Amino acid sequence: MTPDPQKTPAEPVSVTIATKNFGDIVVREDQIITFSPGLLGFSEFHRYVLIEHGQESPFLWLQSLDKPDLAFVVMDPAFVLPDYKIGPINGVQKELEVKSLQDLKVLVILTIPPGCPQDMTANLMGPLLINLANRRGKQLVLESSPYSHKHRVLPAKG
Amino acid sequence: MLILTRKIGEGIILGDDIRISIMEIRGKQIRIGIEAPQNVVVLREEIYQRIQEENLRAAGVRDVDLTEIAKIWKQKKD
Numbered sequence: 001m002t003p004d005p006q007k008t009p010a011e012p013v014s015v016t017i018a019t020k021n022f023g024d025i026v027v028r029e030d031q032i033i034t035f036s037p038g039l040l041g042f043s044e045f046h047r048y049v050l051i052e053h054g055q056e057s058p059f060l061w062l063q064s065l066d067k068p069d070l071a072f073v074v075m076d077p078a079f080v081l082p083d084y085k086i087g088p089i090n091g092v093q094k095e096l097e098v099k100s101l102q103d104l105k106v107l108v109i110l111t112i113p114p115g116c117p118q119d120m121t122a123n124l125m126g127p128l129l130i131n132l133a134n135r136r137g138k139q140l141v142l143e144s145s146p147y148s149h150k151h152r153v154l155p156a157k158g
Numbered sequence: 159m160l161i162l163t164r165k166i167g168e169g170i171i172l173g174d175d176i177r178i179s180i181m182e183i184r185g186k187q188i189r190i191g192i193e194a195p196q197n198v199v200v201l202r203e204e205i206y207q208r209i210q211e212e213n214l215r216a217a218g219v220r221d222v223d224l225t226e227i228a229k230i231w232k233q234k235k236d
Contacts, residue, residue, distance in 0.1 A: 037199065041210035042217070057228035072216050073224065095196050111216040117227040123216065126209040141201055141209050149212045154234050 020069040022051065027065060033130055035137045040126065045070060048137070050130075060107070062128070074107040080122045080153055087145060089129070092138055096131040103133040110153065118154050125149040 013029040027049045037043045047065040058079045064070035077084040086106060098104050107128045112120040124147035130137040162170060169179035176198065181189040192200050199206075 037197070039213050040199075040206065041213045053224050053228065056232065057224065058231060059224055059228060061224075070217055071219060072213075073219055073222065091196050109213065109216045111212060112219055112222055112227065114218075117222075117230060120227070123209070123212050126212065139209070139213075141199075141205060143201065143205055149208050154230065 015065055017063075017065050018068050019063055019071065021061065021071055022063070025049075025051075025063070030135075032065060033062075033135045033137050035128075035139065037138075039072075039128075039139045040141070042067075042070065050074075059110070062107070062109075073110045073112060074128065075110060075122070077106060077108045077122065077124060077127060080108065080151060081124065084124065084147075086127055086129075086140060086142060089140070092129055092140060096129065096136045096138060097134055098131045099133065103131050105130040105132055111150070118157055120153050121148075121150040122153050123149045124151045 015027045015029070015032070016024055017027065018024050031049050033048045033050065034046050035048060036046050038045045042064075045064050045066040048062050049065060051061040051063055053059040053061065058075050060074050062072040062074050084106075092098075093104075096104075107130070108122045108124055109126065109128065110120050110122055124142075125145065126139055126141050126149060128137055128139050164170065164180050166180050166183060169177050171177055175195050177191075177193040179191040179193075181191045183189075194200055201209075
């Protein structure tokens with residue numbers, strides 16, 4: 001059977017989701033990032049979108065499209081540790097089908113304690129890798145690295 | 159829980175493509191070999207838990223004033 005051209009969508013498919021932090025957001029299909037498997041502890045949620053917080057801000061939101069009240073604050077680890085390196089990633093590169101390293105985005109998840117943002121930490125041990133070309137992502141665990149899963153982002157109050 | 163007894167060099171198959179084998183026994187330590195597809199997460203339990211718990215804590219962000227936090231960040235940089 002040949003597909004009926006009348007039924008072929010001309011516009012990219014979009015998803016509308018009622019998020020806790022942003023209200024209703026419309027996400028185009030080509031903005032959806034798929035983590036398969038999901039983040040550790042959230043293996044059943046695969047689809048996310050990255051939302052920039054603002055021009056002056058180093059932060060981004062990683063908002064789940066499968067669970068409206070699930071969102072992470074993430075940032076480029078270079079802001080936390082300029083010489084941060086994730087080491088050899090041949091396996092992941094293959095898995096995410098990374099053709100050019102320029103397509104590879106590395107982000108780290110921030111833990112912000114309620115009421116004490118000054119004490120926020122970055123999980124440098126479990127970075128997120130995203131292939132921007134096909135929008136496939138994975139949380140890597142750097143088992144034998146010197147990095148902490150609770151790396152302080154801001155200096156403690158003196 | 160399924161409990162199996164194995165000798166050095168013997169293995170266990172999980173599904174079609176995961177093989178666990180006993181490599182070496184030294185006192186209280188056992189070296190285990192794991193062959194699994196690339197997309198299967200294989201981690202020491204305590205490391206898995208550490209990252210999982212940190213993800214859970216991070217996902218607890220509720221009513222976070224990120225604009226305020228970005229200000230603190232900017233002050234630190236300047």
